[in-house]
Amino acid sequence: MNLKSLFRPSTMAVVGVSTSQDSHPANVIYNKNHLRYPVKTFPVNPKGGSLNREKLYSSVEDIPEDIDMAVIAVRAQFVPKVVEACIKKGVGGAVIISGGFSESGNLQLQQQVVDIAKEADFPFVGPNCLGIYAPDYVDTFFLPGERMIHPDKGNIGFVSQSGGVLVDQMVKFAGQGIGISLAVSIGNKAHIRETDMLTWFEQDIETKVIAFYIEGFERREGREFIKKAEQCSKPVVVFKAGKSKKGIEAVSSHTASLAGDYRVFSEIMKQHCVAEADNEYELTSFCEALSCFPGGINNGNVGIISLSGGHGVVAADAGELYGLSIPQIEKQTMDTIKEKLSPGIKDIVSLVNPLDLTGSSVDSDIVATARHLARDKNIDCIMALLIPYSPGVSADIGAKLSQVARNEGKPMIAYVPNEDKYKIIIEGFELNNIPVASSVEGAVLMAKALKRCRPC
Amino acid sequence: MLNKNVKEIIEKSKSLGWILEPDAKAIMKFQGFEIPDYILTHSIKDADTFFKKSNSPVVAKAVSKKILHKTEHQAVVTGIASSNRLNSEMERLKKLDGCENILVEQMVQGLEVIIGAKNDFQFGPVIVFGIGGTSVEIYNDTAIRMAPLKSSDVHSMIDSLKAKDLITGYRGGQGVNMERLTHLLVNFSNLIMELENEVESVDLNPVICTKDQCIIADARIILQRP
Known part of the structure; x- marks a missing residue:
């Protein structure tokens, strides 16, 4: 399945724009792409004529250029016909926004669309979905641009069965400064499914971590997915919904x-080194940590540096809860650190x-401690709990500690309160590829993500 | 490749939907797994001869197509240590619903574990391993892995149990024979892969593990509905 024209299109048709209703989903999609994205966008409606002074095409086939991708937002019963027209035109793939398929009992109609598409090797996302958000390329979400919170372009690939969860997660990613390479809402996943997305992201050089929101798999599909995930060279994170026991x-x-x-799902993810996030906060922390350190850590032995005893204890407690260990460090490490510290402390x-x-x-003091702690053989990850209101801490501490982590070759995770005032410290870390959590627990969750089991 | 006898047992059990304990154990024995010495009989005299020869307490169980869960029907008696008791229990078991035969077997002592399999809708065959016995659902100290298992999977399963120390050895106890346990789990998972199209779920519960051996003391195989 070639998904390139779908996820990296240069030209796009939006089928089903309304001539009378500006807030119609197709119009929202047409407007935002036409005005704000590099993709060349063509509106389609059988009535023809014009839309906002641009030519309105009565069929995809009438567009005078090659079309990479079509967004289909017509009523369900017209979808097969539009898909056929796209195939005839040689379109590279489609996002079918329209609802009214398997989710409302119309399995047969959905199957008809799948059969037409598979016969012609025509990939599509959906139906009943938001589709694709690819920063700097295309955005098929029918949400007005001014209402959305967009994460920056980055290296997380995210796939969600639910459009709502996807948009919500994008808000969380943006809040934590996590960027996205491509986010896809796969809806009813009638054709393109999680395993296909795994294949795409595996070869996509812009993606470093692959995250999924999964509700469920078809018969034996979980086995195919996990086999692919296990072979994947990039970290895979999943967030599962539908955990409650239904009446057995x-x-x-x-x-x-x-x-x-x-239980089967969760245990099998663990068996195959897929990091399962328990909730959306974990998902966010996991993605950030793994995008900085895709190789993870071996044993979960964390060395914690704090400027207040309380923070260290809170982190150690959370660490124990999440299966990390806070080991003793070598006597020699302690001696060396002590030697380097300012006389006053x-x-x-x-x-x-x-x-x-x-x-x-x-x-x-902090830099010297981090350096020698990183050299201790009992430690495979440094956690720096920084309270930036401490008078001796400068605005450069983020950049300085990042340098230590890079030189010593050990993963580091920082905690800095997420306040505008401390932005310069946070960016000092994040721009140098050190993840920053906005809570102590968040930092511990990041370490937990890095400890995900590793292939034997 | 599946043994011809295994196929035969499955075929003849299809109408019932599950495989009776003696047949399920026979399948395990064909795979080279250990089961206790036993006698399958109506005769109290033959059972008594078996008891006397075995020189240790025995277990008696009713074999009935109507009894899938034996404990709930009082169809299992453990620790029978006298001919009189054997006699009276056999008389009682024979009267249970649909009782065709009595399975009398040597009682083995050791750590009770459960080894199970389920044909999962999303993932296909999966293996369950944990602390066994009749209270298994109460403690629910089990691990699940996708079949087939590698020996490293067995180690991680044990490691994830709360009761792992009972398996590896605790307070001077010797723990169970890891080589035998690993061999059993890995080969059981291979068997389950071969039976994927036939079997819905399997309980080997309890499997009695000691420092020398792992013996399947009870086996239940539920077949897929046609």
């Missing part, structure tokens, strides 16, 4: 009752992991 019909064996649908710090450098420490 008369269970005939212990095993059947123990192995409910969700040497006698008041605690150098037992989690390390407490106190509110009297300055940049050079």
